[in-house]
Amino acid sequence: MSLIPSALPMLRRALGGRLLRLVPVVVGLGLAGAALEGLGIGLIIPLLGIIMGHGETSGMAGFSALLQQAGADLGERERLIAISAAILGSIVLKNVFAFANTLLTSFIYGKAGYSIRSALSEQLLRVGYPFFLQQSPGRLLNIISNESWRASDAIQALLGAIVSASAAVILLAFLLLLSWQMTLLVTLGLALVQLAHGVLSSNLKAPSRSVVSRNSALASQMLHLVHAGRLIRIFGQENHEKAVFAKASDGVRRAAFVLSIRQGVLPPLTEVLHAMLFLAVVIGAWLANVSFPLTVAFLILLYRLQPHMRALQMSWSQLQGMSGSLEEVQWLLDPSDKPEAPQGSLPFDGLRQGISFDDVSFAYSGPLSGPDTREAVLHQAVFDIRSGRSTALIGRSGAGKTTIVNLLCRFVKPDSGRILVDGAPLGEIDPSQWLRNIALASQELELVDGTIFENIVYGHDAASASDAMRAARLAEAHEFIEHLPRGYATLVGYRGINLSAGQRQRIALARALVRDPDILILDEATSAVDGLSEAAIVETLKSRAGRRTTIVISHHHSTISFCDDVVILSRGRVKKQAAFATLAKLSMDELYQHGAGE
Numbered sequence: 228m229s230l231i232p233s234a235l236p237m238l239r240r241a242l243g244g245r246l247l248r249l250v251p252v253v254v255g256l257g258l259a260g261a262a263l264e265g266l267g268i269g270l271i272i273p274l275l276g277i278i279m280g281h282g283e284t285s286g287m288a289g290f291s292a293l294l295q296q297a298g299a300d301l302g303e304r305e306r307l308i309a310i311s312a313a314i315l316g317s318i319v320l321k322n323v324f325a326f327a328n329t330l331l332t333s334f335i336y337g338k339a340g341y342s343i344r345s346a347l348s349e350q351l352l353r354v355g356y357p358f359f360l361q362q363s364p365g366r367l368l369n370i371i372s373n374e375s376w377r378a379s380d381a382i383q384a385l386l387g388a389i390v391s392a393s394a395a396v397i398l399l400a401f402l403l404l405l406s407w408q409m410t411l412l413v414t415l416g417l418a419l420v421q422l423a424h425g426v427l428s429s430n431l432k433a434p435s436r437s438v439v440s441r442n443s444a445l446a447s448q449m450l451h452l453v454h455a456g457r458l459i460r461i462f463g464q465e466n467h468e469k470a471v472f473a474k475a476s477d478g479v480r481r482a483a484f485v486l487s488i489r490q491g492v493l494p495p496l497t498e499v500l501h502a503m504l505f506l507a508v509v510i511g512a513w514l515a516n517v518s519f520p521l522t523v524a525f526l527i528l529l530y531r532l533q534p535h536m537r538a539l540q541m542s543w544s545q546l547q548g549m550s551g552s553l554e555e556v557q558w559l560l561d562p563s564d565k566p567e568a569p570q571g572s573l574p575f576d577g578l579r580q581g582i583s584f585d586d587v588s589f590a591y592s593g594p595l596s597g598p599d600t601r602e603a604v605l606h607q608a609v610f611d612i613r614s615g616r617s618t619a620l621i622g623r624s625g626a627g628k629t630t631i632v633n634l635l636c637r638f639v640k641p642d643s644g645r646i647l648v649d650g651a652p653l654g655e656i657d658p659s660q661w662l663r664n665i666a667l668a669s670q671e672l673e674l675v676d677g678t679i680f681e682n683i684v685y686g687h688d689a690a691s692a693s694d695a696m697r698a699a700r701l702a703e704a705h706e707f708i709e710h711l712p713r714g715y716a717t718l719v720g721y722r723g724i725n726l727s728a729g730q731r732q733r734i735a736l737a738r739a740l741v742r743d744p745d746i747l748i749l750d751e752a753t754s755a756v757d758g759l760s761e762a763a764i765v766e767t768l769k770s771r772a773g774r775r776t777t778i779v780i781s782h783h784h785s786t787i788s789f790c791d792d793v794v795i796l797s798r799g800r801v802k803k804q805a806a807f808a809t810l811a812k813l814s815m816d817e818l819y820q821h822g823a824g825e
């Protein structure tokens with residue numbers, strides 16, 4: 228029974244206020260359809276009475292006797308025509324209602340799917356960045372691409388269950404009006420069928436969860452095949468990958484097979500149980516000497532009730548079979564266990580004095596660190612980034628430089644210590660105002676699938692074509708772009724696949740420069756750029772001196788040569804902060820040694 232409580236909040240969330248108001252309409256149409264059906268079947272009693280040439284009401288309770296009297300003041304022929312017309316009219320109207328219900332539920336189903344997918348994408352955009360460090364991309368992809376559809380199917384099944392339940396209640400009420408004794412027998416029988424069905428369908432939750440987890444594993448494998456196409460080929464791993472993929476895919480097949488077998492056993496079983504119940508009623512009516520027209524009407528009503536009961540049971544088992552998907556979608560939508568996006572309300576319109584790291588420590592929690600161990604990658608870091616100056620952050624691989632960038636961009640928060648911006652805690656500054664004044668070009672080549680122009684102006688809607696061109700010139704990208712057949716309209720492809728690494732970096736740099744940011748962060752942003760272009764880029768960066776703040780991370784001396792200050796890191800500790808001019812003669816290795824030796 229825990230399924231309905233978990234499906235209902237999903238229904239509420241997916242349908243929202245206006246659509247939720249349509250649910251009573253669906254129920255109302257279901258009830259009205261069932262009432263018309265019951266009435267139509269009930270009118271068979273007087274119809275049979277006329278055909279069989281007697282209108283006696285012996286053995287009939289109030290309602291059946293009332294029906295038997297329908298149109299009693301008319302002549303026999305007119306009465307036959309009137310009752311037949313009423314039966315036909317009720318069938319036609321019932322089917323009009325049924326069609327309207329199909330339209331309405333299809334509409335609700337479509338809207339529910341749309342709302343669930345929108346809610347999922349909004350949630351992915353809302354959660355704090357650490358969430359992506361902790362979660363498997365395959366799991367997230369599977370939820371959006373597969374489980375969201377099943378969640379909307381579950382909502383449709385729930386609506387179906389509501390409609391079937393309302394129809395069943397109405398038809399049971401008609402049965403009760405015809406004969407309470409036989410209805411008692413039917414209700415007992417139905418309760419037993421429902422019990423058997425409930426026990427069997429509770430077995431569906433475990434295989435449903437297994438399908439979900441195997442689908443996640445398969446999605447991870449698919450992502451791997453798409454992203455690692457080059458790696459797989461260069462190391463000749465095609466056969467190995469084929470086997471790994473086949474195993475993941477077969478895992479899904481097996482889990483889905485177990486689920487469908489357990490689900491498949493339910494319809495035949497319930498059909499047999501319903502047939503037994505039907506026969507029990509026939510025998511019971513014969514034994515109790517119930518009149519023929521009443522028995523026929525009762526059996527037809529019972530016969531019409533059974534598909535609704537079966538549909539109700541099927542909707543129920545479908546819901547059980549989709550419980551894993553519902554849980555998965557609900558998990559992603561639940562904000563309570565997700566890292567929050569940065570908050571803060573202090574205004575920020577530019578750096579005045581500088582940024583200070585005051586005893587800042589930080590540890591990642593995620594797959595790399597393991598669930599229990601959170602080893603600090605930054606230990607009580609103390610250093611300053613002064614406004615209007617260029618600061619180089621250097622250190623060997625893994626020293627913690629990108630972690631400092633992540634903290635500055637507020638992707639992650641310090642575990643202890645403070646980052647002060649002109650004396651104010653960074654965590655209290657309005658994140659959108661802060662980010663509006665920052666631009667980052669990093670070693671991760673984050674290009675969007677669009678044109679070069681779209682990539683340069685990404686996130687800076689106010690930029691014109693000439694702004695984009697000016698930024699491309701500063702980033703030494705204009706010349707190569709002009710030589711492309713479609714220039715700035717060239718499509719860069721998924722993650723910039725149509726361009727060389729150096730070209731991608733220069734476009735990413737142009738994107739950072741186009742907004743002339745107050746604080747520019749370059750994290751290995753020119754590592755793939757040729758020497759000549761890099762020298763020109765360094766000239767561009769020099770021109771920001773005194774006016775703007777620049778933070779540069781690089782393993783190349785030439786890239787940091789223009790910097791005013793240098794911060795040397797070693798294994799997560801700040802070893803030295805100095806004016807770069809005092810250490811400019813040292814090679815990178817000597818600088819690293821210098822830091823390590825302090």
Ligand SMILES: Nc1ncnc2c1ncn2[C@@H]1O[C@H](COP(=O)(O)OP(=O)(O)OP(=O)(O)O)[C@@H](O)[C@H]1O
Nearest residue numbers: 360591593595596604623624625626627628629630
């Ligand atoms: N998402 C993560 N989860 C767990 N540990 C991480 C994560 N990202 C980085 N680390 C760890 O944090 C440490 C510092 O990494 P960081 O990327 O800051 O180094 P870096 O100085 O920028 O190195 P490089 O010069 O190689 O880019 C490393 O030991 C790394 O393994």
